[in-house]
Amino acid sequence: MKSLRVIVSVGVAAIIVATLLVFHVVIGNFFNRILISFRGITDEKFSYEAFRELERSYALVVSSSSTSTQPAEQSLYIEASVFSRYPFNDRSLLTIAKGSQDGIVVGMPVFGSDRILIGQVRSVRRTQSEVQTIFDSEWRSGVAIGSLGIRAALHGGTSPKLELIAKDAPVAVGDIVTNISPLFPFRALIGTVASIEEKPASGATWQAATLVPYFDVGELQSVLIVKDFP
Amino acid sequence: MFNVRYAWLFVFFVLLLVVQYHRLVMFGGISPNFLLVAALLAVVSNMPRTVFSFFLAGALVFSFVYSGFWLLPIIVLLLLLLVVRFFFRSFTGTLFLDFCILVMVLTISFSAIMSLFFGTQFIIVSILYEALYNLAIGSIGWLLVRPKRFIVSPL
Numbered sequence: 001m002k003s004l005r006v007i008v009s010v011g012v013a014a015i016i017v018a019t020l021l022v023f024h025v026v027i028g029n030f031f032n033r034i035l036i037s038f039r040g041i042t043d044e045k046f047s048y049e050a051f052r053e054l055e056r057s058y059a060l061v062v063s064s065s066s067t068s069t070q071p072a073e074q075s076l077y078i079e080a081s082v083f084s085r086y087p088f089n090d091r092s093l094l095t096i097a098k099g100s101q102d103g104i105v106v107g108m109p110v111f112g113s114d115r116i117l118i119g120q121v122r123s124v125r126r127t128q129s130e131v132q133t134i135f136d137s138e139w140r141s142g143v144a145i146g147s148l149g150i151r152a153a154l155h156g157g158t159s160p161k162l163e164l165i166a167k168d169a170p171v172a173v174g175d176i177v178t179n180i181s182p183l184f185p186f187r188a189l190i191g192t193v194a195s196i197e198e199k200p201a202s203g204a205t206w207q208a209a210t211l212v213p214y215f216d217v218g219e220l221q222s223v224l225i226v227k228d229f230p
Numbered sequence: 231m232f233n234v235r236y237a238w239l240f241v242f243f244v245l246l247l248v249v250q251y252h253r254l255v256m257f258g259g260i261s262p263n264f265l266l267v268a269a270l271l272a273v274v275s276n277m278p279r280t281v282f283s284f285f286l287a288g289a290l291v292f293s294f295v296y297s298g299f300w301l302l303p304i305i306v307l308l309l310l311l312l313v314v315r316f317f318f319r320s321f322t323g324t325l326f327l328d329f330c331i332l333v334m335v336l337t338i339s340f341s342a343i344m345s346l347f348f349g350t351q352f353i354i355v356s357i358l359y360e361a362l363y364n365l366a367i368g369s370i371g372w373l374l375v376r377p378k379r380f381i382v383s384p385l
Contacts, residue, residue, distance in 0.1 A: 013241045017292065031248075032252070085252060091350070128298070138348070
């Protein structure tokens with residue numbers, strides 16, 4: 001009798017673990033939805049006004065960008081659902097449920113939505129790929145700030161920073177930050193300037209600012225991988 | 231004879247891994263390390279070394295199949311836990327105090343090792359936050375499990 005109980009218990013446990021493995025994408029989506037619904041309730045910063053403001057700034061950049069005449073075609077991208085996140089706090093990496101069999105290759109830029117840069121494919125397996133996001137502490141890329149295109153270096157992290165901004169450059173809170181690194185589409189949106197660090201001392205050459213990206217990496221349910229780039 | 235509870239403990243352990251992989255619980259962008267806390271509860275509960283090793287090996291295989299990109303940090307964490315299990319002796323005389331110290335020390339050591347491996351910054355403030363979260367989660371786990379009463383029979 002006892003051995004029967006053991007066999008049943010081990011069998012049921014094995015079925016549960018096997019189910020987790022087989023339906024991992026469904027489970028990933030399920031967890032992501034729960035995560036987003038939690039954030040929606042608890043994030044005080046999120047409001048409809050903030051959303052509208054982001055929409056306005058996005059429309060402004062798209063209309064002023066030299067490449068904005070090109071329509072946003074879905075076929076430019078491969079859409080992939082976010083499956084899981086790097087499980088610890090020292091990095092910001094994602095696993096997406098598309099891999100080499102879907103045409104993903106290392107280095108492809110990853111967008112959160114049309115023209116909004118969120119990361120880059122770092123490694124690829126047959127059915128999954130790993131994406132390094134701009135929240136990763138190892139992320140470095142060149143960016144331009146505002147309509148004047150002031151040059152800066154984006155340093156990733158839990159709160160990404162804009163560094164190496166010329167000391168006298170007229171950077172203002174709310175300026176839009178776009179990509180100028182050749183590794184990603186030119187003028188892809190990254191975020192806006194959140195705050196400017198105290199003006200540097202007279203001898204200093206650079207100033208720094210903090211960035212608010214358009215996406216919180218925890219909110220991402222799916223991403224768009226840019227095909228055929230560069 | 232195999233203890234039936236191990237099968238269910240293993241399922242629970244795997245479910246914790248899944249929650250960890252989706253970072254379901256986050257406070258201010260910092261996620262507690264459920265895997266570390268659960269394994270340390272097993273350590274202070276005096277889970278047999280053989281069973282504990284099988285658990286960790288199972289967790290490694292599961293991680294490889296479920297989300298295989300991050301094996302290095304998982305291996306480092308599991309090795310740390312294995313070392314702690316094999317050399318654990320109560321060093322304060324109070325099991326709960328041992329547990330609290332282990333949670334703090336392992337959280338900080340794991341982060342330090344990972345920052346060495348990846349060459350990333352070691353940001354002590356966020357690591358201390360994580361250690362406190364781990365301690366809070368561990369204390370709840372302690373109340374639920376009550377390690378002194380958690381007697382397991384060997385294989």
